[in-house]
Amino acid sequence: MPFTRLGLSPALVHAAREHGFLAPTPIQTAAIPLVLQGRDVRAQAQTGSGKTAAFALPLLQRVQQAARAGEKPRRLRALVLVPTRELAAQVGATLRDICEHIAEPLKIVVAVGGVSINPQMLRLRGGADIVVATPGRLLDLVDHNALKLADVATLVLDEADRLLDLGFADELDRILALLPATRQNLCFSATFPPAVQKLTDALLHDPARIDIEPEAARAAQIAQRAIEVDPTRRTALLRQLILENGWRQVLVFVASKNAADNLADKLYRAGIDAAPFHGELSQGRREQVLADFKAARWQVVVATDVAARGIDIAQLPVVVNYDLPRSPTDYVHRIGRTGRAGEAGVAISFVSAATEAHFRLIEKRQQQRVPRERIAGFEPLDTAPASVSDPDGTGGIKGKRKSKKDKLREAAGKT
Structure with missing residues (x-):
């Protein structure tokens, strides 16, 4: 299915082509119409499947439509939360590149930690249409009164599993408390482990579920x-x-x-x-x-x-x-x-x-x-261990092994 049949405006279809998107990927085909309809979306697709454009294109269209409807300009309408500085830069670059090819460009601000907050506060003067941020820096900006979240109409959690894996649960709770109760929520991730599934269950309202199999995603x-x-x-x-x-x-x-x-x-x-x-x-x-x-x-x-x-x-x-x-x-x-x-x-x-x-x-x-x-000249000399200890069947997988505190609690319980 071409971009022209997904509900995007001609300007955004042209912008997508100029950005190098010749045809939509499976995740883009499934997600774009749903986001344009205002639905909450829970989308799972493998890394490299085109998830960023799947929410970026319809998000830009919805923000543009709100601006044309006479709403206050430079009103923060969309917030994209990401786990790392590099991903924030990538998402921000995608949004800005697409905006270069539309008649009514939007103001997009990227806010991340690890650098001075002052330039980011300056860029937020006069408001912004879309903010892409890591959770900690977003809260810093809110604490400095550089940003208010009361008008956010769409929240995007990009790489939601990584957000929780990096320990942003408390920050997410604080951010969600600052957002309006009525809003569109989009949750994109490569995986949905139990902790992320619990978050999406509480966050999303009657969501459309998209699951792209790895073979179709790449x-x-x-x-x-x-x-x-x-x-x-x-x-x-x-x-x-x-x-x-x-x-x-x-x-x-x-x-x-x-x-x-x-x-x-x-x-x-x-x-x-x-x-x-x-x-x-x-x-x-x-x-x-x-x-x-x-x-x-x-x-x-x-x-x-x-x-x-x-x-x-x-x-x-x-x-x-x-x-x-x-x-x-x-x-x-x-x-x-x-x-x-x-x-x-x-x-x-x-x-x-x-x-x-x-x-x-x-x-x-x-x-x-x-x-x-085996590569000639590099054949291994070490022999495999006689047995592999894996009593809980996890193979030492991160997040599954018992911590020292867990072991102490078990010992205390037995005592």
Whole structure:
């Protein structure tokens, strides 16, 4: 179905084409008419499926219609909440790019933490039509009387699962209390674990449910590879793969900030242009690394999971899981950075004897077996553990393992 049949105005159809959207993706086809109707929407679709445009296009049209109806100009009509600074920048850029091609541009303000609040307060002078924000910075602006939420007609939670995963539950409660009771609510996410489902049940009123299967969500298939290698040989293997395959852009995921710094330094000293990317970097530095990576000035970016969402590089060819993610959900988001916009992509995971059981669980959750490979000269010497302890059947998945406090409570209960 073309954009012209989804209910969008001719100006927005033209803007979509100018922005590079030649035909709607399944999530866009399903969501756009519902958002235009004013319905609450709960939409699940895989990373890279086009969720941002699925709410951005109809949101712009509804805000424009409100402005034409004679409502007070620069009245905050739409609020988009996102979990990370990078995703906020991406969503804001999409909204602004589309606005450049319509006759009545709207004022869109992006507000994130990690930078001075003063420039954001200045941009909000005179009001705004749409604000894209991380929860903490939004509340800072409200506390500074730079922003009022009483007129918000549409609330969007983008990557809702990540919002809760990063511990924004208390901030969300405060924000919801400041919003008008009658409004449109849109909840877009790649996954809906129980905590997010509970939030949507309380938030959404008679919602339209959209569930796009992964096969329909992505135009390109991501070729997944699993290479067996001992932990101590991973850096040398990564360097060889980059050189042999001539990869010009590689996103490598590691487990911690220190690992990102150390691996990037080792690659750089080995003659590969590599930079770290993690939450401890300043916002300016993070933005510069991403801009340079998109422009192919960095060959490799070594990132923690802070980069698993919000990075949108249309032709990123390769993602490498140097360290396996802690949860199958994070695995989906990591590999979803490649194979976007109809392009082919490759996702490589390094698997050792110690992490084999964990990777099997990831395979089970995504219902796909990834054949193991061995690279000549890097055959593993470590042997698999005799047994894998997994009494609760979670395989050590993040959020499922018992904490020390849980264990102490159980011991006290038995006593």
